[in-house]
Amino acid sequence: MIEAVIGRRDGTVRTTTAEDVGDLTALRESDDLTWIDATDGDAGDLERLADAFDVHSLSVDDVAAGGRTKVEEFDAYTLVRVNVIDAGADAASGPTDDLRGTTLGLFIGANWLVTYAAEPVAAVDTVRAAVERNRNAASVRDRGADFLASRVVAELVEEYFDVLNEIEGRLERIEEAVIGDPSEATLHEINDVRRDLLAFRRLLWPTREAVAMLALSDVDHVRERTRKYYRDVYEELVELVELTETYRDLATGSRDVYLNALAMSTNDVMKKLTVVATIVLPLTFVAGVYGMNFGGSPYNMPELGWRFGYPAAMLGMAAVAALLVAYFRQEGWL
Structure with missing residues (x-):
């Protein structure tokens, strides 16, 4: 209109x-x-x-x-x-x-x-x-x-x-x-x-x-x-x-x-994953070494026959992990 x-x-x-x-x-x-x-x-x-x-x-x-x-x-x-x-x-x-x-x-x-x-x-x-x-x-x-x-x-x-x-x-x-x-x-x-x-x-x-x-x-x-x-x-x-x-x-x-x-959050996640990988790495190495248990070889590790060998290995790995965690906390990475 x-x-x-x-x-x-x-x-x-x-x-x-x-x-x-x-x-x-x-x-x-x-x-x-x-x-x-x-x-x-x-x-x-x-x-x-x-x-x-x-x-x-x-x-x-x-x-x-x-x-x-x-x-x-x-x-x-x-x-x-x-x-x-x-x-x-x-x-x-x-x-x-x-x-x-x-x-x-x-x-x-x-x-x-x-x-x-x-x-x-x-x-x-x-x-x-x-x-x-x-x-x-x-x-x-x-x-x-x-x-x-x-x-x-x-x-x-x-x-x-x-x-x-x-x-x-x-x-x-x-x-x-x-x-x-x-x-x-x-x-x-x-x-x-x-x-x-x-x-x-x-x-x-x-x-x-x-x-x-x-x-x-x-x-x-x-x-x-x-x-x-x-x-x-x-x-x-x-x-x-x-x-x-x-x-x-x-x-x-x-x-x-x-x-x-977002980048800082991603970096924080990557840092934590790196710390975890660093802690697991020596434990994996120890477990891998003691996993090669060739019982019939004269060059075999004598501690494999020790009755406290397994507990000692586990305690050693726990000690390494604890030392790494303490170090990372001291550096402020955890």
């Missing part, structure tokens, strides 16, 4: 629906500030919007296909295509190679804004609710469509912070597990977080570049006085990129700590 939020000249806000091209065209040609919201729309809604607002077919394809965040200028409008974070791509749902959910298209005209997405977008709903609550729409109308678009982009970036906070919580739990009792599941969780951070970084970089263009360049349909709002969003994106790099370093550090702990 296509809905319209209209900031009228008399300072009031009106909300209506517009399903056919004629209604949409009339809204576009009015002197009021018109926000056409078609989030949770379908291909038919996008086609009607394109017809009513002279949206280029390339823009329609860009929004329908999705992709990297970008800004593209046309004669009648400026297109901002931005990715919405998937609400399910958080700690509860596990790793993902792509955090992008739906694609939001913002078409910024002289006195109109069109927002389109195939699914509901929380950021759009938040800004719309704020506009509709403002019974005196004069300030909103005076600020223009580019200002409304900047508020939507700002809300989307706030959602990026929410996802990064979820990842931060996962990192804290990983650090506790690594210091406490790391397991193979801990290593899997570390790798999952590193994959999520890499996907998040791939999403952030083009978004930062696009917002930088809106904030720092002379973009059609974005006035100079509105750029300061985009500059604030740009600074937040810079912070997000820096935090993502920091968290990725922390995840890498946790992985290194886990691998070092």
